[in-house]
Structure formats: C-alpha cells, structure tokens
Amino acid sequence: MGKTYFDRVHRWGKISSLTSLVFMFLIPLAICVHLDVWPPATTIFNGLIKIVPLFWTVAVIELITYAPMLGAGGTYLSFVTGNISNLKLPCGLNAMHNADVRPNTEEGEVISTIAIAASAITTTVIIAIGVLLFSPVLPMMTAEGSPFAPAFQQVIPALFGALGAGYFAKHRKIFFLPVAMGVVVLLFVPDFQAGTLIFITVAVSLAGAHIMYKKNMV
Template sequence: MREKKELSYLDSVHRDGKIWSFTLLALIFLFPLLLCVIFQAVPNWSALGKGLIATVPMYWAVGLIEVITYVPMLGAGGTYLSFVTGNISNLKLPVALDAMEKAEVKSNSEEGEIISTIAIATSSIVTTIIVIIGVILIIPLTPILENPVLDPAFAQMLPALFGGLGVVFVSKNWKLAIAPIILMLILFVTIPALNAGTVGIMVPVGVVFTIIVARIMYKKGLL
C-alpha cells in the first residue's frame, strides 16, 4: 500500500512538471515572437543564422549533457524547477546537496526528493524576488553593485562556494574523493583551454570517472 502511494507522488510530480515545463517553454519562446509583432520588427535572417550557428552547436550539446548529468542528482521536482530557472551547478544543485546533507536524507529516497524540491523551489523564489527588487531599485543600486571594490568578490563566487561545500563532501567520502580530485587538478592545471567556460563539460567527465573508480573500489572492498 505504502509503495503504491509513493509511486503516485512521484508520478504526479512528473505529470505536473511536464505541464509546467511545456507552458514555460511556450511562454519563453513566445516572448521574442510577441516583440516582433508589437514592434513590427523582422529579425535579420542572415545575422540570425550566423548567430545561431555560432551558439547552438555548443550550447545544445551542453544542454543534452546537463540533462543527463543533473537529473539523477536534482530529483524530479528539482529538475523541472532548475531547468526553467537555470544557474544549476552554481546555485540549485549546491543548495539541494547542502539541504539533503543537513536533513540527513538520501537523494534517492522520497524524503530526498521532497527536501531537494523544497530547497530548489525556495532558492528559485528568493533569486527571482531579489532580482525583482533589484530591477525596481536599479537606479539607487547601480553605483553600489558596480563599485569596482566589489568586483573581485563576485568574480570569486564559485571558489568560495565550492571551498565550503568541498569540505563537507570530501571529508565524508575522502577515500573516494582522492582519485577524481587528483585527476581534475592535473587536467585543469596542465590544459589552459579548461576554464570557466568549459568547466560544465568537465562535470560529466568527473562524474563518470568517479563512478568507475567507486565501482572498482567497491568490488575490491575498499569502500
């Protein structure tokens, strides 16, 4: 009986998630179309073509990789929310990980699904509201936020985030963490092409490598 009930919650999340995703997909796609109609503007087809050729191959490949990599980590509700509001690796996933860690729930349980959804939904709401407030107060806020003194702080957000998060996860699984950290250090230090723009591509590399290492260590009884 209980098993059946749990399935139905997850199934309803998938059903509603699909409806929301398609609705927002339509709205996001309609936006440029509406502006074309309202301002009677036609895109410049050759510039549009060139722009798309330069953008789509890279970012659609990243999109495919992201869906496959992040869905298992975000859970169902978290996925439907995160792929609408974005900022997955630098905000939504760390928020969900931290919340599941503190609530002491496993990401593959229904409790994990619930906590991850609550964390990501809260984070999306707070982000959206802060940006709304910022847009309303844009004139008084501009000189503060664009103060060059603060530039280095915003530039170093990712190292500051993953320093703290790294301590939590590495200390709990240090045996398993050694190999992937060494691999990534070597790759990022020796290959100059790996930088902020390409770190997203290295995430699935790190994930697959760590799973393989984990499997070997598990089979050998090292974990």
C-alpha cells in the same frame, strides 16, 4: 495500480516544461511585435549556428549529470530557472544533508523540491527588486563620456577573466591548451570572431581533457 508520487511529479513536470517553453518563446515574439521589427531569419540562424552545437550538447551532459542528484521535481524546476551548478544544486544538496535524507528517495525528493522552489522564488524576487532599484541610475552610468563608460566597454575581458580564473583554479592542467590555441589562431586571423573561434577552442579543450583523462594526468 495507482500512480506513485514520482509518476505524478513527472506528469506535472512535463506540463510545466512545455508551458515554460511556450512562455519563453512568447517573450522575443512580444518584443518583435511591440517594437515592430522582424530580424532576418539568416542573422538569427548565423547567431545560433555558432552556439547551438555547444549549448545543446552541454545541456544533455548537464541533464544526465544533475538529474540524479536533484530529484525529479527539483530537476524540472532547476532547468526552468537556471543557475544550477552555482545555486540550485548546492542548495538542494545542502537541504537534503540538513534534513538527513538521501537523493532518490521520496523524502529526498520532497526536501529537494521544497528547497529548490524556495531558492527559485528568492532569486527571482531579489533580481527583480535589484533591477528596479538600479533602473534610474544606469543610463547616466553608460552614457558616452561618463567616467563609467570605459568600464562597460571592458565587460567581456572582465567577465571571462573572472570566470576563467575560477576554472583555472580547479582545472589548471586542461586550461592552457585551448587558450593558447585561440591566441595562435588570432595571431594568423585577427578578426576571427568569438562565435566561430569557440568551435576550435572547445574541440581542442575536449580533446585535450579526454587524452589527459585517458593517460591519468587529471
């Protein structure tokens, strides 16, 4: 029996995922070779141990959640290029809606793949052009004593404040508990690092959300 279009997409997708995996690892390797620096494995491990349990678990959840909506080709492309929930998923769904086709049909697969490929190329090109335009002025902006320096020193509160407010607006009820827990922990141990604190706040957040879901509070 001949292979279906879906079978072929999965074959190309497997090859492209593995190629991307190798390509991604070549980048930090090339940086190490070029700069002739080899960070101790323990520091890399210590950096990873704080984030991998969360990131990799979320990756599983995202894959299971998004794959049925994105289609096969769209999923392979989206997970290589990232920015799924804020860009690739709405773009793919919008294109299928406009073309009046449904996810999980061959027509939906085709439209979703074309839309996400166009989106991936556009994103890559726009970011590349923007970076090239900004590169001459950035060193002046970040230099010590520059009026912009305090702004760059407050990147973390600015970023997580904005991200947090976005989630606060949608998930108000589950927002306060993990923040309060993080603050309480820091009141007792003020130099507790963010990477370690994440374990506590994520566990509290998941437990709180699950209990509220079970009690029909969310």
